[in-house]
Amino acid sequence: MxxxxxxxxxxxxxxxxxxxxxxxxxxxxxxxxxxxxxxxxxxxxxxxxxxxxxxxxxxxxxxxxxxxxxxxxxxxxxxxxxxxxxxxxxxxxxxxxxxxxxxxxxxxxxxxxxxxxxxxxxxxxxxxxxxxxxxxxxxxxxxxxxxxxxxxxxxxxxxxxxxxxNPGMIYHPPSLYLGYVGFSIPFAFAIGSLLRGKLDNQWILSTRRWTLFSWFFLTVGMMLGGEWAYLELGWGGYWAWDPVENASLMPWLTGTAFLHSVIVQEKRNTLKIWNMLLIITTFSLTILGTFITRSGVLNSVHSFAKSNIGPAFLVFIVITLIFTLIVLKTRLPLLQSQAKSSDLMNKENAFLINNIVFTGMCFTVLYGTVFPLLAEGLADKKISIQAPFFNTIMLPMGLITVFLMGISHLLGWRKTSKNMLFHNSKIPLGVAIGLTVLVGILLSVTWEVVLLSWVIVFSGWVILSELLKSYLPLKRKPAELKLSIPKEIISAFLKNNRKKGGLIIHLAIIIFAIGVSGNFYSQETSFTLNLDERKQFGDYAIQFEEVKVSREHNTERYGAVLKIFKQNQQITTLVPVKAYYPTSPQPMTEVAIHRTIPEDLYISLSSINNNGSVTLSLFINPLINFIWISVVVIFIGVIFSFIYTPIQIKNKKEKFI
Amino acid sequence: MKKSNIYFLLGIGIVLMIFIVFIYGIYFASNPRDIPSSQIGKKAFEIHTVTFDGQPITLRQYLGKPIILNFWASWCATCWKEAHILEAAHQEYTPQGAVFIGIAINDEREASLRFIKKYNKTYILAPDDKTGNISLDYGVTAVPETFLIDKKGVIQNKILGAIHDDIIDQFLSKELKL
Amino acid sequence: MMTSFKSCLVIFSSLLLFSINFLYAQSESEIENRVRTLANQLRCPTCQSQSVKDSDAGLSLNMKIKIRDLIQKGQSDAEVLDYFVKRYGEWILRSPPKSGFNLLLWIMPGIIMLIATLVLLRSLKQKSRTVDAIGKPSLSKAEDLEISRRFNNVFKNK
Incomplete structure (x- = not known):
């Protein structure tokens, strides 16, 4: 009924x-x-x-x-x-x-x-x-x-x-959907203002919060998905460049580019057409993501639910794109931005390069994802494009973005004095170069690690010092300062939220990058343990105690009880599990993790053997928790950005109310 | 042509290109999970193993006869389905000069033997060696997988998944006629 | 205050970097590392979204043993990969070799970025030219000097 x-x-x-x-x-x-x-x-x-x-x-x-x-x-x-x-x-x-x-x-x-x-x-x-x-x-x-x-x-x-x-089911898909769907609002406003022929910055200002909101949920959705994969798939990683993961990354990349380039339009009244194109692309990519997920056209861990509505989505995307392009073309004369003086060294150009890199990354991801189809269609051969390809291409682009993130905070709008730039950047540059040279000489590390730590230290330095500058009261009046520190701090805390929000989110990206750099130091091994046998892995000793069998709801669970020692002290007991579900002949692995800030000890149970021994896969994942910490920092940053209301909107509200 | 027109056409072009690629992907491309064998048309790798009843075998000893080389395992459900097809084909074609070989991969010897007994398999059955060299040589991706090798020892085709009797019929009637 | 804070930062970041490197840059058995690196470049035929390294499927285990075997026989990394390509085809490599048709895959992102940068540079040059023509020049040399003079003053006062 x-x-x-x-x-x-x-x-x-x-x-x-x-x-x-x-x-x-x-x-x-x-x-x-x-x-x-x-x-x-x-x-x-x-x-x-x-x-x-x-x-x-x-x-x-x-x-x-x-x-x-x-x-x-x-x-x-x-x-x-x-x-x-x-x-x-x-x-x-x-x-x-x-x-x-x-x-x-x-x-x-x-x-x-x-x-x-x-x-x-x-x-x-x-x-x-x-x-x-x-x-x-x-x-x-x-x-x-x-x-x-x-x-x-x-x-x-x-x-x-x-x-x-998995509990991830409650937050991962809904938060991705919130992000996906959220982008239809700025898209609708962009096309709405095109149709209306009213092409000032109003649509950008009124949908700024929607963009931020969607961006935030897309970011969090992907990260939670990564955490889920980390816990569930048992191979010690969180991102596999799987087609479906790529599908969610693509709108994130163009969305991030959009988030930056609208600021240029807001401040400098340029890039109008570009912003339209970016939001149209972002929206289409959210639909394309669903198409890729559901059509089974590409091979993926997620393609458990193939359906025949793929073509409907494809047609919808094409109609949307052609329709919006036509509308955009008819309104083109209204979108010409006035040419303004530009120097090469200024913030808007840093943003532009950032945009090129982000759309370039998006292109690479899309291209790499569909290239197997091209190879089959044009060269009649089947090839695989997986993590090693994407890592090779995306790492340098990622490095550029992290570097730009730092340098853009040292540049002003319109024009930056070279002296100023030099003065502001010499300390972070020096520190970063010094450290990197030292690290490079003392320890034999690969060039990726050298470059990565260089940009992280450089941009991290710039962002942290800018952030602290915005919190610390001005230095000018030391005498007065002592008396009124709390008040000044409070007012400094509440002022300039937009800049602060941006800085905090950038700081989160630095934290994230530190987390990613941990990949280069991860260790892994696998071994078989008999009852009461103890083996060493890194600083840890792992001792196998017993196999514990239990039933929970609909699953039958076989857990290997492992005592973990560090310097002969027992620190914890870990129980990686193989769980049998009534619906699936293959057991699911449930990993056990000993989490500390510097590193995770990650153990997954490969098999329980006939003679009572267990075979384990073990990983030490350094710094990985920085990735999850960055989610929290992003949240704080987004709140700051959210508080800020564009001045034009403020005025309008007063007029109407 | 005006510059804006060029950009517009470029945009439409990109959209159509993406459209075509995906349409190709949906309707024309092969299933992304199917892996073509790179060995079709090439000389089959030699096999050295000992059958379950203790006979050493190599492919060379069957040169001049078409070979149906099947990879299977007792834990694979699809192999149960095709078990009787292979046995029936063996009964029909071995007297006419064909050779049927089944290689069990990643399987325990006892389980394989139980499987052979249960389905009354009588053709040449042997385990893969301990580290799976035979299956690696043939680029096996999953079980069951069947290779059709002609009289000259060249691989003519690879069939992924359960085999049909008409595929065997077609191949062997052609090979045995020559 | 600012200086002491800065030095704190220096110490913090250097500590961070060094601790990372000292803690983790230790060497494991050379062969196992090579096995892992190579296995990571091969795609598991059974569970196709994983690498051979990450997979526990029977075939992947065999492949790992084979890789170790080949390395112990003194084969180079390229030879080991070639062994698998010969048997499974290019499909087995998770990152396609940089040759033939695949070159299109490897160079396209670079080309696109290059073109985008060139277009950007050209449009920027055009913009500044139009501006100069209208007669709104960017800052003159004297103005530049003035800015940096004031700027330096600010810092001297600190």
Whole structure:
């Protein structure tokens, strides 16, 4: 019954979106405010309906209603309740519904938020959003209907893919979706302002927070995905350059480029066309990501759920791109930016180079991901393009970005005096060169490590000192300073949030880069241990105690109990596990990690042998926790950036309220 | 042509190129999981092993006869499915001069023997050596995998997954006629 | 205050770098390292998104043994990789060799970046030319000097 309501809600939403796009178009054409208002109301109603549909699907999962095909394929009655709920987005159809739910929610947010401002662009943007919504709803009521019935009703579901039975399921996919869907808002505003022919910086200023928001969730989503892979896949790494990972990285790269280049437009009123292109690309890449994930066109760890809606996504991307390019072309005369004096050494050029590098990286990732298809089509041979290729190409580009990140903080807008630049950069340059030479001479390390530590020290130095400068009260008046330190610190703390946010996020990237550099020092080995045998690995001694068998929910778990010693002191007990799920003949590995800030001791159980011994794979991953720490720092930085309201928007609000 | 037009056409061109690549990928490219053998048309690697009943074998001793070389394992479900196909083909074609060889890879000897008994396999069956040299030589990616080797010892084809009897029929009727 | 802070930073960053290097730049058995490096360049045929190194599949284990064997027989890295390419085809390499059609893969990112940089430089030059033509020059030599003089004063006062 509830399911029928859900399906009916989806159908009604489809109708509402037809109405909304029509009402908006007519409302704009004949300047009828009531029509536009009714369209806005239909968006709100649609959100409620989609929420109902989502609730009905969740309900079906909770009560094990296997008459729903989607439920029978992705759940089973022995699944713990938590995973029954997360299984809602464990497959294509449910994720699309989640996508549509998030999109509907975002649309309601902007309708309420921009009730007073953005009146001119909003209707146009809403047309774009209603079209995106229509596309998703078409898929949801037709090709990939999550509420479709199956007959005869299977007595038991097929169960959830064991890889997805991980707490990561609650945050990794939703936060990626928040990021993906979030980018449709700046996209809609960009196209909206193109359609409206109002091409000042308004769309950029009003969607700045959306961009930041989406960027943040995309970043966090990817990092959580990395952490998940680290815990679940058992090979000691967190990023494999898998096609699906690449698919989420591509919009992140162009999104990051966009985040920077809009600042140039805001400050210097240039790069207008470029920004349009970037947001169009970013949006298309979010759709392309879904296409790559779901079409099974490329070989991937994630391609567990192939479906036939790949072509629909592809057609949608092509239509979107061609439509937006045509709109962009017709508005081209309005987008010409005035030529302004530029010196070669200034912030905007650093941003431009940053943009080139980021789009270059995005191109490389896309190109490397689809090149096997080209090789098969044009040269008739099958080749593999995996981590070693991407690492080789992406490392130098990454180095350039980290270096630019540092140097851009030393450059001013428009023009930078060479003296100034020299003065500001000589200390960090000297420190970085000195250290690197020392490291290079004393220890035989590869050139990658030398360069990487060089840029990390250089940019880290610049960013840290800039950050501290912005917190410490000015030095000028030492006498007064002593009296009023708390007040000055507080005011310094609250001032200039935008700059601070940027600096903190950049600091997080430095921390992240330190974490990545740990890769070059990682150690690994594998060995077999008999009962009570002890073997040495790095500073650790590992002693095998017993095999512990247990049942948890639907799994049967075989854990190897290992005592870990360091300098003859027992520091901890680790239990790597092989877990058998009823649905999969292959056992899943659950790794055990001894985490400390400097390094992780990471153990995965390869096999339990017939004679009672266990074979283990062991890794020491130095500095890896810096990567997870950087997530927290990014969060803090984004909060700072969020607090800042562009001055133009502030003024506008006052005018309207 | 105006500069903006050139850029516009360039943009459309890029979009169409991406479109074509993916359309090719969806409808025309092979399954990304299937790996073609690089050895088709090349001379088959020599094999040195001892069968489960203690006979040393090499490919050289069968020169002049077409060989069906099958890689299998007792733990592979698809191998159960094709077991009777291979045995039936062996019964039919070995008297006519074909050779059937099954190499068990990554398998325990006892498990292999149980498997042979259960499916009444009677053709030449041998384990791979301890470190899997035979399967590495043939570039085996998964079990079962079957190589069709002609009278001259050249690999004519590789079949990934369970074999069909008509593939064997086709190959052997052609080879045995010559 | 600023100086002492800076020296703290120096000490901190150098400590960081050195500790990393001393802690981890220790050598393990030479052969095992080579086995791992080589196994990392090969794709596992069974579990195709992993390298042979990271995989516990039977074939990958055999491959690792084979690599160790070949190294112990005194073969070079290139010869070991060649052994596998001969049997499995180019597909087995996780990073395609830089020859023939694959060159398109390796050089394209560089070419694109180069073109983008050239276009950027050209447009920047054009911009500054138009500006000069309108008569809004960038800062003159005297202005430049003035800026750096003031700037130096600020720092002297500190």
């Amino acid at each position: 509830f399911i029928n309501i859900g399906y009916f809600a989806l159908l009604t939403s489809l109708g509402l979106m037809f109405y909304a796009s029509l009402a908006l178009t007519l409302g704009i054409k004949y300047d009828k405010n009531e029509l536009i208002l009714s369209a806005k109301l239909s968006f709100i109603a649609k959100f409620i309906l989609i929420a109902v549909a989502f609730a009905s699907l969740t309900y079906a999962f909770i009560v094990d209603d296997f008459s729903i095909q989607f439920v029978s394929l992705h759940s089973s009655s022995d699944l713990p309740l938590f995973y029954k709920i997360t299984a809602v987005w464990g497959g294509m159809e449910g994720s699309l519904l989640l996508w549509e739910l998030i999109l509907s929610f975002f649309i309601v947010c902007i309708i309420i938020n921009y009730h007073k401002i953005n009146r001119d662009i909003l209707p146009y943007s809403l047309i774009i959003l209603s079209l995106i919504s229509l596309f998703l709803l078409f898929l949801l009521v037709g090709w990939s209907n999550p509420l479709e019935r199956v007959f005869p009703v299977p007595p038991e579901g097929r169960g959830l893919n064991p890889l997805l039975q």
